[in-house]
Ligand SMILES: Nc1nc2c(ncn2[C@@H]2O[C@H](COP(=O)(O)OP(=O)(O)O)[C@@H](O)[C@H]2O)c(=O)[nH]1
């Protein structure tokens with residue numbers, strides 16, 4: 027209700043300012059109005075003196091005072107304001123800056139966006155490219171040569187060869203062969219191109235290698251060649267180019283060949299240091315030593331050359347290298363100097379023994395050197411040729427010796443023994459046959475030689491003996507021939523391979539011996555007077571009647587012959603023919619004696635049997651021939 | 664092969680002499696093959712073997728010529744003395760006759776080799792001491808009187824075989840070192856291979872000399 031009143035009041039007071047004022051004052055609740063209290067408090071101390079003037083001036087004083095405060099306030103805020111203004115302007119500037127930066131950033135961002143996307147794509151691309159590069163590098167590594175390697179393959183201007191040349195060459199080969207893989211893939215063009223370039227590299231490398239090798243080979247002319255490791259490798263590598271290899275080895279052969287010739291000539295003419303060993307030619311007066319030293323030198327040199335060659339090609343597969351052929355070429359150079367010298371020796375040598383020794387020496391060395399070089403090599407064919415010549419020279423000399431035997435035939439000596447030409451010839455034969463003991467030739471050769479030598483000597487000897495015996499009587503001739511043949515026989519029996527000859531000679535001895543034996547037997551029978559009787563008895567036929575009735579076969583004649591026969595039995599040697607005693611061989615002599623005695627015994631037996639045969643009408647035949655054939659045999663044998 | 668460009672820097676030529684059956688071929692075989700060959704066939708004429716040895720850290724190739732001792736081969740084997748740097752003269756300690764023949768072998772060796780040839784006397788078959796027919800002292804004295812090197816060896820057990828061949832090589836090498844052996848002369852029995860090849864390998868060519876490889 028109050029509020030309604032107040033509203034009514036308010037409407038009244040609004041119309042009356044004083045009432046309004048009054049109302050307002052009345053309505054003021056002072057104890058609640060702190061502000062008012064504060065203001066009153068301040069006001070209370072406002073006056074020092076409470077007087078009218080003060081009271082009158084209160085308002086103005088307060089206003090004054092308020093004014094002063096406001097002025098003070100104003101001046102204080104003036105500074106603040108100024109500062110704020112400056113802050114403001116700073117912030118303003120910053121803002122502007124920021125704005126500017128923002129703008130610029132915006133612009134940059136706008137611009138960078140493009141760059142970033144470009145970078146990203148480039149980055150991706152670069153990764154891709156890197157991968158490709160790796161692949162390409164790997165490819166190049168596998169399919170291309172490094173510059174270094176190319177340089178090595180090209181070599182240096184002076185033609186030298188780098189130690190890594192063979193590694194590089196092997197790589198070229200590897201790449202070339204690897205290209206075959208490429209050809210099977212879809213990189214055929216690359217494959218073909220690389221292949222082509224590798225082939226070119228290879229060709230020029232091989233050519234360089236060949237030139238180098240050839241040059242090296244040309245220089246191996248020292249006594250002992252330097253077969254370097256590099257050269258061995260070169261030769262090994264050239265196996266892929268057989269023609270080039272062949273040319274190189276030919277060059278090696280040529281160099282060695284001249285080295286061997288030089289060495290040979292040095293050994294012949296200069297000898298060792300200070301002349302020991304002496305030059306081989308110093309012994310040219312001693313054919314065996316001269317030729318032997320040359321051959322031994324050739325043998326040793328062939329062995330050494332083979333070793334050098336083998337060390338050169340030690341890394342090569344055997345089938346590529348014509349070792350034998352090269353070795354043949356190397357040893358070919360000495361053929362002529364060797365041949366000339368030996369031929370000179372051979373043609374000026376007369377002595378068949380020396381010739382035969384030379385022949386055997388040549389045979390021996392031919393055999394020995396064949397163990398080192400091929401028998402087709404020129405050196406060995408030369409040795410064989412010279413050996414053939416020596417063989418012919420030997421037989422020529424032997425034959426001419428034999429021919430001289432027949433030119434001037436000696437008469438047999440009184441003892442029916444050997445003529446001096448027989449003795450000499452047999453000594454020569456012994457010397458010749460003995461040569462074989464001092465050398466090693468194949469048994470076949472020896473056998474063949476012996477046959478030929480014997481034919482060459484024995485046949486003319488036999489002929490000579492026959493001619494020389496031609497004017498002798500049969501008995502002398504038989505004894506002389508038996509003696510001569512015996513001497514041949516004893517000579518031959520000391521040697522091998524003479525069996526056939528010995529057999530032939532024995533047969534001839536037999537024939538002559540037969541003559542001698544029958545001559546001896548008839549001589550004995552003649553001397554004891556039994557020859558006539560023996561003849562008659564042999565011719566007697568039963569129809570002639572009994573023997574006792576035939577003239578010359580009467581009892582008395584027989585008895586007287588038997589007496590003589592008895593004295594022969596007592597001294598059988600008394601009736602030996604002088605020719606039989608002259609037989610040199612005791613066995614032949616004994617055999618001659620035995621066989622002639624046998625003949626005598628046979629004759630006696632026939633005579634004896636005839637006489638004691640009752641048909642022959644001898645009275646007391648037993649008394650006429652008191653000795654039985656058995657007793658005779660017993661006495662004589 | 665990796666050892667260098669050469670397998671060896673010298674070649675020494677040896678000859679082995681002495682009566683038949685003293686064990687020359689067995690000694691050679693023992694030295695080259697390190698084996699005893701009990702049923703060694705008779706030597707026909709001349710045979711040879713090689714082995715590379717080392718003396719004073721030099722590789723030396725020995726080329727050894729083994730001769731037949733039989734009298735009938737004497738003419739042939741005489742031709743092999745020339746140019747030998749070493750001669751091994753062998754007798755059999757169980758057969759006095761082989762020792763008695765030494766002076767004739769020595770005469771051959773002296774006449775047919777060069778003055779620097781090293782002659783080494785070997786009394787072989789020292790494994791057969793029970794059958795000994797020549798005392799060590801006697802042979803030693805013979806060797807000293809004739810200025811020969813001497814060892815008793817056995818080709819069967821290998822005893823001293825290596826030493827005989829190596830000592831000979833050492834002596835020859837020493838002769839080369841002190842200059843008494845002239846390597847340039849032909850037939851000294853020694854051949855020398857230069858230590859550096861005459862055509863050096865072009866490993867380090869200065870690049871400026873190189874032909875342009877670009
Ligand atoms: N117990 C023994 N026997 C040996 C020795 N050396 C060789 N022989 C034998 O002696 C024989 C002859 O040897 P070989 O070498 O042919 O003698 P060469 O004629 O001098 O060559 C052979 O039967 C060997 O077995 C050795 O040192 N001891």
Ligand SMILES: [Mg+2]
Pocket residue numbers: 687688689704705706729730731732
């Ligand atoms: Mg032997």
